[in-house]
Amino acid sequence: MEKKRCAGFTFAGIAAGIKKKGGRDLGLIVSEAPASVAGVFTRNRVQAAPVLLDRRRVQSGRCQAVIVNSGNANCCTGDAGMRDAEAMSRHAAAALGISEDLVCVASTGVIGQPMPMDAVVLSMPQLTNALSPEGIDEFAEAIMTTDLVPKVVSVQAEMAGTPYTLMGVAKGSGMIRPDMATMLCFIVTDLAVSPEVLQKSLAEGVDRSFNRITVDGDTSTNDTVLMMAGGRSGAAVRSDPEQAEFQARLDDVLIRLARMVVKDGEGATKLVEIAVVGAASEGDARKVADTVAHSNLVKTALFGEDANWGRIIAAAGRSGVPVAPDAIDIRFDGVMMCRNGMTCGNEAEKAVTAVLKKPEYRIVIDLHMGTASASVFTCDFSIDYVKINADYRS
Amino acid sequence: MEKKRCAGFTFAGIAAGIKKKGGRDLGLIVSEAPASVAGVFTRNRVQAAPVLLDRRRVQSGRCQAVIVNSGNANCCTGDAGMRDAEAMSRHAAAALGISEDLVCVASTGVIGQPMPMDAVVLSMPQLTNALSPEGIDEFAEAIMTTDLVPKVVSVQAEMAGTPYTLMGVAKGSGMIRPDMATMLCFIVTDLAVSPEVLQKSLAEGVDRSFNRITVDGDTSTNDTVLMMAGGRSGAAVRSDPEQAEFQARLDDVLIRLARMVVKDGEGATKLVEIAVVGAASEGDARKVADTVAHSNLVKTALFGEDANWGRIIAAAGRSGVPVAPDAIDIRFDGVMMCRNGMTCGNEAEKAVTAVLKKPEYRIVIDLHMGTASASVFTCDFSIDYVKINADYRS
Numbered sequence: 001m002e003k004k005r006c007a008g009f010t011f012a013g014i015a016a017g018i019k020k021k022g023g024r025d026l027g028l029i030v031s032e033a034p035a036s037v038a039g040v041f042t043r044n045r046v047q048a049a050p051v052l053l054d055r056r057r058v059q060s061g062r063c064q065a066v067i068v069n070s071g072n073a074n075c076c077t078g079d080a081g082m083r084d085a086e087a088m089s090r091h092a093a094a095a096l097g098i099s100e101d102l103v104c105v106a107s108t109g110v111i112g113q114p115m116p117m118d119a120v121v122l123s124m125p126q127l128t129n130a131l132s133p134e135g136i137d138e139f140a141e142a143i144m145t146t147d148l149v150p151k152v153v154s155v156q157a158e159m160a161g162t163p164y165t166l167m168g169v170a171k172g173s174g175m176i177r178p179d180m181a182t183m184l185c186f187i188v189t190d191l192a193v194s195p196e197v198l199q200k201s202l203a204e205g206v207d208r209s210f211n212r213i214t215v216d217g218d219t220s221t222n223d224t225v226l227m228m229a230g231g232r233s234g235a236a237v238r239s240d241p242e243q244a245e246f247q248a249r250l251d252d253v254l255i256r257l258a259r260m261v262v263k264d265g266e267g268a269t270k271l272v273e274i275a276v277v278g279a280a281s282e283g284d285a286r287k288v289a290d291t292v293a294h295s296n297l298v299k300t301a302l303f304g305e306d307a308n309w310g311r312i313i314a315a316a317g318r319s320g321v322p323v324a325p326d327a328i329d330i331r332f333d334g335v336m337m338c339r340n341g342m343t344c345g346n347e348a349e350k351a352v353t354a355v356l357k358k359p360e361y362r363i364v365i366d367l368h369m370g371t372a373s374a375s376v377f378t379c380d381f382s383i384d385y386v387k388i389n390a391d392y393r394s
Numbered sequence: 395m396e397k398k399r400c401a402g403f404t405f406a407g408i409a410a411g412i413k414k415k416g417g418r419d420l421g422l423i424v425s426e427a428p429a430s431v432a433g434v435f436t437r438n439r440v441q442a443a444p445v446l447l448d449r450r451r452v453q454s455g456r457c458q459a460v461i462v463n464s465g466n467a468n469c470c471t472g473d474a475g476m477r478d479a480e481a482m483s484r485h486a487a488a489a490l491g492i493s494e495d496l497v498c499v500a501s502t503g504v505i506g507q508p509m510p511m512d513a514v515v516l517s518m519p520q521l522t523n524a525l526s527p528e529g530i531d532e533f534a535e536a537i538m539t540t541d542l543v544p545k546v547v548s549v550q551a552e553m554a555g556t557p558y559t560l561m562g563v564a565k566g567s568g569m570i571r572p573d574m575a576t577m578l579c580f581i582v583t584d585l586a587v588s589p590e591v592l593q594k595s596l597a598e599g600v601d602r603s604f605n606r607i608t609v610d611g612d613t614s615t616n617d618t619v620l621m622m623a624g625g626r627s628g629a630a631v632r633s634d635p636e637q638a639e640f641q642a643r644l645d646d647v648l649i650r651l652a653r654m655v656v657k658d659g660e661g662a663t664k665l666v667e668i669a670v671v672g673a674a675s676e677g678d679a680r681k682v683a684d685t686v687a688h689s690n691l692v693k694t695a696l697f698g699e700d701a702n703w704g705r706i707i708a709a710a711g712r713s714g715v716p717v718a719p720d721a722i723d724i725r726f727d728g729v730m731m732c733r734n735g736m737t738c739g740n741e742a743e744k745a746v747t748a749v750l751k752k753p754e755y756r757i758v759i760d761l762h763m764g765t766a767s768a769s770v771f772t773c774d775f776s777i778d779y780v781k782i783n784a785d786y787r788s
Contacts, residue, residue, distance in 0.1 A: 046711030046719040046735075076704060076719070078736050111704035112737045221708050296690070297783060304784030310470060310505035314615050317440030325440040325470070341440075342472050343506040382784075386777045389691060390698030 003134040004154040006167045007190040008032045008232030011135035013142030016123035018116055019071035019109070026120065027068045027142035028092065028127050029186060034102055035228040036192075037063035038199040040206045042223035048075035049085040050105040051224060057089075057104050061195030063228055064102035066186060067092040067127075068143050069120065070171070075111040075221045084115040091121055095128045106184050106224050108145055108171065136169060143171040143184055146388060151260040153253050159242060162235035164191045166249055170257040172264075183210065185225040185257060191246065192231030201247050202227050209254035213262045213377045214293050262377045267384030270302055273362040277373040284321045285374035288365065291319035292376075299381030307352040309338045316365060327368040333361045397528040398548040400561045401584040402426045402626030405529035407536030410517035412510055413465035413503070420514065421462045421536035422486065422521050423580060428496055429622040430586075431457035432593040434600045436617035442469035443479040444499040445618060451483075451498050455589030457622055458496035460580060461486040461521075462537050463514065464565070469505040469615045478509040485515055489522045500578050500618045502539055502565065530563060537565040537578055540782060545654040547647050553636060556629035558585045560643055564651040566658075577604065579619040579651060585640065586625030595641050596621050603648035607656045607771045608687050656771045661778030664696055667756040671767040678715045679768035682759065685713035686770075693775030701746040703732045710759060721762040727755045 009031055016026035039058040041051050057063065067088055074081050089103035096103075107115070130138070140150035154167040172183035193201070206225055237246045263271045274293045279285035292298055295315040301308040309330050316323050330338040332355040337348050355361050403425055410420035433452040435445050451457065461482055468475050483497035490497075501509070524532070534544035548561040566577035587595070600619055631640045657665045668687045673679035686692055689709040695702040703724050710717050724732040726749040731742050749755050 044708060044711040045715075045717050046708050076707060076732075076735050076737070078720070078734070111708070112732075221704075221711060296779075300780050300783035303780065306784065310615075313470060314438060314440055314505070317438040317615065321439075323439050326472070338470075338506075340472075341470055343470070381780060383777050383780045385690075386694050386697065386775060386780055389694035390700065390776075 006165045008230040010131040011139040012130035013138030017119040024142035025071045027139040030065045034062045034064045035230040036195045038202040040225040046221045048222040049081035053085045054104045066104045068106040071109040073111040074107040095124045140169045153256045159235035164233040164235040168253045172261045183223045187227040190233035192236035193229040205250045205254045209258040265379035266388045267382040268379030270380040271360045275364045275375045278366040278368045279372040280370035282372045288319045289376040293378035302380035303382045305356040329366040331364040400559045402624040404525040405533040406524035407532030411513045418536035419465045421533040424459045428456045428458045429624040430589045432596040432621045434619040440615045442616040443475035447479045448498045460498045462500040466503040467505040468501040489518045534563045547650045553629035558627040558629040562647045566655045577617045581621040584627035586630035587623040599644045599648045603652040659773035660782045661776040662773030664774040665754045669758045669769045672760040672762045673766040674764035676766045682713045683770040687772035696774035697776045699750040723760040725758040
């Protein structure tokens with residue numbers, strides 16, 4: 001298999017001794033020259049020090065390196081936490097011989113505990129020595145916490161006849177576990193894109209991907225999506241149609257990464273799309289889809305492979321949208337289970353039970369109130385989710 | 395032990411063959427004469443036929459009997475469901491020799507399946523024969539679904555020197571499982587209370603009790619709280635101070651029943667009060683308390699007896715209230731674990747871990763933004779919750 005590369009970028013991932021159980025826990029992405037940068041961050045009022053630092057740094061529109069650790073979220077750590085985040089960027093900048101202002105920082109792991117800064121500082125030579133154009137897989141490993149698999153997506157495309165690469169890496173197996181500080185995503189491209197266009201495209205793409213998935217309904221203190229565009233391919237986004245083309249490719253990468261996060265959801269055994277159609281507005285469709293996708297009763301029924309459409313219609317009923325229960329149809333991968341708010345009978349239930357045994361399927365809820373629609377990806381809620389989250393720190 | 399009675403009321407609970415696994419499943423409460431009635435019902439848009447029927451019946455302010463079944467929720471059953479609910483009230487009325495309009499109906503159990511009306515109709519003579527002033531415990535059993543224990547509270551008090559009784563019975567062990575159609579509560583008293591005062595008092599009491607508990611965050615299609623005041627004691631609520639006295643007693647009964655429901659929460663091993671203090675407004679306090687009380691991450695940590703305050707502060711951060719993370723203190727039964735948004739260290743964690751082993755405790759979150767407060771009762775989220783809800787229908 002061809003090694004994944006993105007011209008102008010190098011990557012590293014090493015074991016620095018931050019994670020208690022060992023393994024890679026410190027990563028670095030470096031661009032050969034300052035790149036355009038964009039960032040989307042958690043909306044939680046409680047925000048980790050690296051998030052607060054990056055919010056400030058991406059304002060300039062330029063970034064050359066990102067240093068990331070797992071094993072400690074550097075959150076709820078007060079002024080010392082901010083000094084530690086700044087120190088991480090300063091040490092990386094010194095080792096790379098670049099300006100501190102061009103370095104972003106991300107952390108994920110336990111919250112409320114001081115960063116083991118000695119481990120970070122002492123590992124800096126080893127980290128920069130490990131940088132390689134083919135190091136993305138090691139980087140992907142270094143940012144994992146409870147993730148069972150690393151998550152990397154790389155696509156090749158052309159812009160006005162010039163080939164370019166979009167490469168993304170993510171970690172996260174709950175939309176959040178605050179003490180794991182959840183979802184991190186880094187995207188690099190060798191396209192040239194202005195910081196303004198990059199920010200707009202990234203925000204739109206995140207809204208269509210990471211904002212449409214749920215594992216457990218919580219929101220992390222550390223969620224960060226950073227993107228760097230270096231321009232080394234010679235291809236550039238200049239016109240509106242080129243921007244649309246770029247957006248489509250970026251959406252594809254983000255959606256694939258987002259689905260990988262749900263599929264790797266803590267304890268998850270199913271990847272399920274909740275599609276609401278026939279809504280009066282997109283906002284309504286999304287409210288219903290979100291409520292169903294977050295319902296513990298629905299998610300435990302998905303785990304139990306139980307054709308329990310009653311829980312779905314009841315979740316729709318409490319979504320705040322003025323649904324008409326007697327108008328609702330519910331299909332599982334095309335099999336109608338509920339028509340006009342009532343059961344389609346035992347034969348339908350048998351067919352739906354077969355669908356529920358599949359690892360991936362789609363539930364369509366037709367409200368028959370209009371033409372708007374929205375989708376959310378969710379996973380089932382298993383005994384292992386409780387085990388993982390009850391035992392995490394002990 | 396003295397038998398629980400409320401002058402002027404009789405109760406029955408029998409096995410009618412509605413529940414698949416057998417046991418009592420049909421109950422009846424009868425007042426010797428038409429009583430004042432008040433009702434509070436689910437806000438879910440999807441509402442079971444008996445809920446729609448009772449909403450209409452309580453408008454008159456008078457009620458003489460309530461017939462209740464478990465094993466079938468009579469929800470998502472279309473026009474036939476409404477005909478069945480009406481038939482239940484008609485058959486009960488005929489057996490008692492009273493007007494159909496004076497009978498309310500409640501159902502709880504699986505949704506989307508037709509009511510086994512033959513079982514109800516054929517059991518009517520047995521049901522009315524079983525009526526007894528001391529039958530409340532049999533009635534309490536007849537309305538149980540996944541409940542592990544029946545829930546009855548009876549208090550004696552005096553109004554202007556005349557003794558009276560308030561007696562309540564509830565079922566529910568998740569705030570909802572739509573296919574169990576969750577929470578039912580019936581209160582009777584031998585006080586005389588006008589329907590208007592009764593409705594106002596019941597609505598306020600429910601807001602301070604059943605609206606302040608959560609097991610799994612869902613809302614049932616069948617939630618019903620009905621109260622009847624017969625007046626047989628000779629005591630009456632006439633003045634504002636008397637109403638306040640009555641409200642305090644009613645609140646006490648409702649809060650005790652609500653706590654029993656959480657304590658019997660599906661798979662629950664802990665009863666935990668989430669108290670938010672120092673909020674800018676009561677609305678803010680409630681939003682933070684609700685978000686923390688519903689967080690799966692918090693609830694799994696409570697199950698794991700893990701002093702994971704990071705999940706609590708992160709839930710507060712995503713509540714929508716503009717909290718100041720650096721100002722937040724968190725105490726577990728008086729032990730400070732987090733001060734100014736930071737950990738109080740290992741000694742504090744040891745003390746908190748001891749608190750977490752208790753079956754009941756209180757978590758106080760001080761926002762330091764004002765003087766308002768609010769409390770919610772929640773339970774932990776255990777492996778058994780998932781087992782119960784994954785396997786329920788199979």
